[in-house]
Amino acid sequence: MIMSETSKFTEDILNSARQKTDSIVREAEAETQRASEEAKNSITREAEAIVRNARADADAVKRRQISEARHRTKLREQQEKAKVMQEVLDQVRKRTSQLVTDETKYLPLLTHLIENGVRELGDKTVMIHLNKTDLERNKSLEQKVDRNLGHVKIEWAKEPIDAVGGAVISSLDGKIRIVNTLDQRFEALEPKLLIEGRTSLFAE
């Protein structure tokens, strides 16, 4: 082999080696680049999830704070409304107890309560119980009630009942009692009074 041929041969060997080394390094670099991009994508997703979760938590915190404020406000509103409503009901009780002194308004109601009670009881003979004030004015009542309920024998109890007004109508043996006092009427009407009162006070 002459010198130039040997040189060419060795040069070929080295060139081939250099090409291979280039390829090895390029492949390593490309591989690294791919891995780096994949890792970056994965980390980006991880980081985005952290921020997304933080936003969701933050929204929940805000919603909870607003919701608690709404609840506190609603509670305060209910308390204030109940307070005003209670004042009104107290006034109604007071006014009702004052109205029993106004015979022109009260006596028709008392007569009505007695007659209703008697009809509801359905006995031929009944006992009517009144409070002390009404017992003292029962002459005018007796006449009116007797006139309207002529077919029923009425006995008036001597012992006064403890009530603002109205009457208790009972069977003679006292086993059946129809309580038509104003106190009872107030209790019976209270749900209606509350509805009407709330509408009247708080409607827009």
Place this chain on the structure above:
Amino acid sequence: MSGIETVKVIVDAEKQAAKLIDDAMTEASAIRKTIDSLVQQQRQQMLDEAKKEAAEISARAGDEGRLEAEQYERESAKALQALIARASARKDATVEKLVTMMMKLE
């Protein structure tokens, strides 16, 4: 050049080529190794930034929520005050109406 010398030159070239390839493989291995630490470093940095942002979002949400809640309560208190004032003005008329209901004959 004698035959022995020629063989020697070729063997040397082969050795040199083998060394080149060996060095390239070492370099490739080093390149591959750097990716791990780079990725780890990048990961730590990005996650630290995300955590910082998350902490800021949380702190801001707490403040915003509190402010919104305070604002809501202030406005509600005003509205309630107006409602109660209106109800108070209607109290006497309402009492009259309910007393009339109480005394009404059915």
